[in-house]
Amino acid sequence: DGSLCWEALKTEKPELILLDVMLPGMDGIEILSKMKASVELKDVPVIMATAKGQEYDRIKGLDLGADDYIVKPFSPSELVARVNAHISRFERLYNFIWIYGFWCSDYNYCFYQKTG
Secondary structure (H helix, E strand, O other): OHHHHHHHHOOOOOOOEEEOOOOOOOOHHHHHHHHHHOOOOOOOOEEEEEOOOOHHHHHHHHHOOOOEEEEOOOOHHHHHHHHHHHHHHHHHHHHHHHHOOOOOOOHHHHHHHHHO
16 A cells, blocks of 8 residues: 555655555555655665556656666566665665765765865
């Protein structure tokens, strides 16, 4: 249920979200839009995992801020590989920023402050 998902996101910040488009209550597109508008959740990687595989649907999800889009049916191995890739990318970015002693959303500014 999409509404329950959104309520859980108000108190939990996951490392990554696998999100279906077609959910009862609140669909995945609405959840994604709300996440990207939220200061606390906008940086959480989102992989859309859905049966809606038309080009329009994929582009819409990616344009709204999804980090990846995988169409059902998919192999579990591919899903695990995509999840691992996104978590690894996020961890490298997080570690880079903390090396420079900053945690902010404007990475060029953070780098400039440390080196400038």
